[in-house]
Amino acid sequence: EVQLVESGGGLVQPGGSLRLSCAASGFTFSGYWMSWVRQAPGKGLEWLANIKRDGGEIYYVDSVKGRFTISRDNAKNSLYLQMNSLRAEDTAVYYCARYTDYALAYWGQGTLVTVSS
Amino acid sequence: QSALTQPRSVSGSPGQSVAISCTGTSSDVGGYNYVSWYQQHPDTAPKLIISDVTKRPSGVPDRFSGSKSGNTASLTISGLQAEDEADYYCCSYAGNNYVFGTGTKVTVL
Numbered sequence: 001e002v003q004l005v006e007s008g009g010g011l012v013q014p015g016g017s018l019r020l021s022c023a024a025s026g027f028t029f030s031g032y033w034m035s036w037v038r039q040a041p042g043k044g045l046e047w048l049a050n051i052k053r054d055g056g057e058i059y060y061v062d063s064v065k066g067r068f069t070i071s072r073d074n075a076k077n078s079l080y081l082q083m084n085s086l087r088a089e090d091t092a093v094y095y096c097a098r099y100t101d102y103a104l105a106y107w108g109q110g111t112l113v114t115v116s117s
Numbered sequence: 118q119s120a121l122t123q124p125r126s127v128s129g130s131p132g133q134s135v136a137i138s139c140t141g142t143s144s145d146v147g148g149y150n151y152v153s154w155y156q157q158h159p160d161t162a163p164k165l166i167i168s169d170v171t172k173r174p175s176g177v178p179d180r181f182s183g184s185k186s187g188n189t190a191s192l193t194i195s196g197l198q199a200e201d202e203a204d205y206y207c208c209s210y211a212g213n214n215y216v217f218g219t220g221t222k223v224t225v226l
Contacts, residue, residue, distance in 0.1 A: 035215075037163075037217075044120070044206060044217060044218070044219055044220040045155070045157075045163065045206050045208075045217040045220070046217060047208070047214065047215040047216060047217055050214075050215070057213075059213045059214045060214070061118055061214060062118055095162060095163075100168070101151075101168065101169065102149075102151035102153070102168070102169065102210045103151075103153035103165055103168035103169070103208075104153065104155070104163075104165060104208070105165050105168070105174065106165075107162040107163055107164070108162065109162055110162055
């Protein structure tokens with residue numbers, strides 16, 4: 001059974017940093033593109049970034065370029081999102097998700113990030 | 118990278134059909150046959166219900182179907198059931214990145 005479990009969310013002050021992790025199990029992690037998607041409270045889904053199987057290709061939405069960094073460790077079956085210079089508008093539930101072809105076939109339960117002083 | 122446009126809400130009685138549109142541009146919806154749809158119940162993670170415009174993953178009821186014409190994709194729910202009440206999001210590949218729709222709340226009357 002495919003499982004994705006996010007961790008690392010919490011309360012952080014504006015301008016601060018946070019690193020999210022996503023532990024994957026139940027599939028060959030190194031064989032799939034992975035992605036981070038977020039959802040602000042009461043709002044819609046926003047695609048943030050994705051990373052190729054070997055980490056060799058990475059793409060971001062413009063709103064997080066230069067502030068967020070997606071990475072993976074295939075030996076640890078883990079996906080990461082390093083978030084710097086956090087703003088109030090980054091407050092959201094952050095989901096990691098696994099691609100099957102061009103769709104996000106599996107999602108974690110999400111981790112809440114709150115940016116507030 | 119503007120969000121795809123969806124109606125804010127649609128509603129129907131049990132057994133009826135409803136359709137949700139998802140309008141983008143030639144750089145996303147119109148340019149690729151990689152539109153997916155997701156169902157999200159309150160306080161739960163999204164669930165994939167349609168991929169590649171028309172494909173239904175295993176376990177998704179066949180009352181869910183997808184289509185596309187030009188820059189607009191559509192999700193149709195035939196034979197609406199109470200458990201279909203949820204938020205629905207389209208998503209399109211846009212050349213190395215992806216863009217979601219604004220989301221549609223489906224209400225079963």
